[in-house]
Each structure stands twice: as structure tokens, then as C-alpha cells.
Amino acid sequence: xxxxxxxxxxxxxxxxxxxxxxxxxxxxxxxxxxxxxxxxxxxxxxxxxxxxxxxxxxxxxxxxxxxxxxxxxxxxxxxxxxxxxxxxxxxxxxxxxxxxxxxxxxxxxxxxxxxxxxxxxxxxxxxxxxxxxxxxxxxxx
Amino acid sequence: xxxxxxxxxxxxxxxxxxxxxxxxxxxxxxxxxxxxxxxxxxxxxxxxxxxxxxxxxxxxxxxxxxxxxxxxxxxxxxxxxxxxxxxxxxxxxxxxxxxxxxxxxxxxxxxxxxxxxx
Numbered sequence: 001x002x003x004x005x006x007x008x009x010x011x012x013x014x015x016x017x018x019x020x021x022x023x024x025x026x027x028x029x030x031x032x033x034x035x036x037x038x039x040x041x042x043x044x045x046x047x048x049x050x051x052x053x054x055x056x057x058x059x060x061x062x063x064x065x066x067x068x069x070x071x072x073x074x075x076x077x078x079x080x081x082x083x084x085x086x087x088x089x090x091x092x093x094x095x096x097x098x099x100x101x102x103x104x105x106x107x108x109x110x111x112x113x114x115x116x117x118x119x120x121x122x123x124x125x126x127x128x129x130x131x132x133x134x135x136x137x138x139x140x141x
Numbered sequence: 142x143x144x145x146x147x148x149x150x151x152x153x154x155x156x157x158x159x160x161x162x163x164x165x166x167x168x169x170x171x172x173x174x175x176x177x178x179x180x181x182x183x184x185x186x187x188x189x190x191x192x193x194x195x196x197x198x199x200x201x202x203x204x205x206x207x208x209x210x211x212x213x214x215x216x217x218x219x220x221x222x223x224x225x226x227x228x229x230x231x232x233x234x235x236x237x238x239x240x241x242x243x244x245x246x247x248x249x250x251x252x253x254x255x256x257x258x259x
Contacts, residue, residue: 003203003205006203006205010203021199023219023221024172024195024221027172027173027214027218027219028173031171031173031174031220032173053191054191055191056192059192063192063193063195063196064196064199066196067200067203
């Protein structure tokens with residue numbers, strides 16, 4: 001619950017978070033390079049080694065961002081938009097699909113409700129015709 | 142610049158979180174220091190990949206187990222320092238006892254010396 005609120009507040013300051021993450025990772029790089037220099041590497045070599053140690057900068061950024069973004073939700077929206085786009089590009093196909101789905105579902109529903117009423121809902125007695133419904137006769141005076 | 146092939150242990154899922162929380166018991170630290178501390182303390186057996194460290198730190202922050210703030214490092218540079226929160230401390234206690242139970246169970250099964258001797 002706390003994390004949901006935090007996530008909401010983070011998403012309003014997205015640009016700043018992005019910037020901070022960049023600075024944080026840059027600091028990590030500098031620190032690593034500095035340490036390698038202390039261990040006896042030349043400056044450019046140390047920088048390169050630090051970069052290599054960190055791996056793909058953009059990838060680290062991206063996978064960290066996943067922790068505080070709505071990655072799942074955003075990707076889902078992307079997928080929905082993509083589907084709508086593809087469908088509107090191919091109207092005839094979409095119409096055909098919608099029609100066959102409608103017919104299929106409609107036919108199934110019709111047949112099922114028919115079968116349901118005659119097979120499933122038949123009375124649970126051996127001779128339904130002999131059933132009678134007693135009623136109180138109104139007294140006529 | 143080839144890496145020496147050394148026996149590095151792979152992390153079990155969720156291990157990194159515990160290691161980070163435990164490291165922060167010693168006081169606030171930035172990402173690089175956390176990674177180095179874990180590596181040093183484990184006698185280089187555990188190597189923390191940057192690609193998993195920062196996502197983990199941000200995830201822990203999101204859960205409220207650590208808090209982060211920008212402070213000056215001992216060399217005078219701006220760094221993002223992570224601090225253990227009371228919630229994180231509680232979490233660490235639970236995780237730690239879980240780990241101890243697990244490693245005891247593994248030890249009992251892998252080295253059943255007592256039973257075999259009997």
C-alpha cells in the first residue's frame with residue numbers, strides 16, 4: 001500500500017527521477033574508475049574498465065526504471081494501441097472477424113438456450129404430464 | 142583485461158535484498174560502497190552486478206525498506222545514500238531467520254555426519 005502511494009508520487013516527478021538515476025549511475029562509474037586508478041591503472045584504462053564492469057549503461061538505467069515505473073501497464077496500453085491500429089488498417093478483415101465471431105456466439109447462445117430448456121430444465125419427475133397443481137377453490141355464496 | 146575465471150556464486154532469488162539490508166545496518170551507504178562491501182565481506186565470492194544492484198535498491202526504496210537521500214560523499218561528491226528504515230530493519234530480521242533456518246536445513250542434509258556415524 002505504501003509502495004503504491006510512493007509509486008504514484010514518483011510518477012509525477014518522472015523527469016527528475018530519470019535525471020537522478022543518471023547521476024547516481026554516473027557516480028558509481030566515477031567511483032569505480034577512481035578505485036581502479038588507486039589499484040594502479042592509468043586514467044583512461046580505469047575509466048574503460050569501470051564502464052566494462054558496469055555493463056550497458058542504458059540497460060542498467062532501463063531495468064532500474066522498471067522498478068518505479070508502470071512498465072507493465074504502459075506495455076499493455078502499447079499493445080492495445082497496436083492492436084487497434086492494425087485493425088483499422090485492415091477494415092475488411094476486422095469486419096469479417098467480428099461478423100464470424102458474432103454469428104458464432106449468437107448461434108451458440110441460441111442453441112444452448114434451446115437445449116437448456118428442453119434437456120436441462122425438464123422436471124425431475126418420471127411423468128411430468130400427470131402433475132397437478134392444487135388450488136383453493138373460491139367459495140361462491 | 143580478461144576476467145580471471147574464479148568460482149563466483151550465483152545469487153539465489155531474493156538474496157541480494159537481504160545482503161543490501163544487512164550491509165545498511167552498518168550505516169548509510171551509496172550503491173558503489175554497498176556492492177564493494179558485499180564483495181569484500183564475502184571474500185570475493187559474491188560479485189554484485191550493477192545491473193541488478195540498482196534495480197534492487199530502487200525496489201527496496203519503493204517498498205519503504207530503505208530511504209534514499211543525496212549527500213556529499215567522503216570525497217566531497219554528491220552521492221545517493223541509502224539508509225535502513227525501521228520497516229527495513231524488521232524485514233531484515235524475518236529474512237535473516239528464514240535464511241538461517243534454510244542454511245541449517247541444507248547443512249543437515251548435505252552433511253548428515255551424526256546420523257551416518259550411528
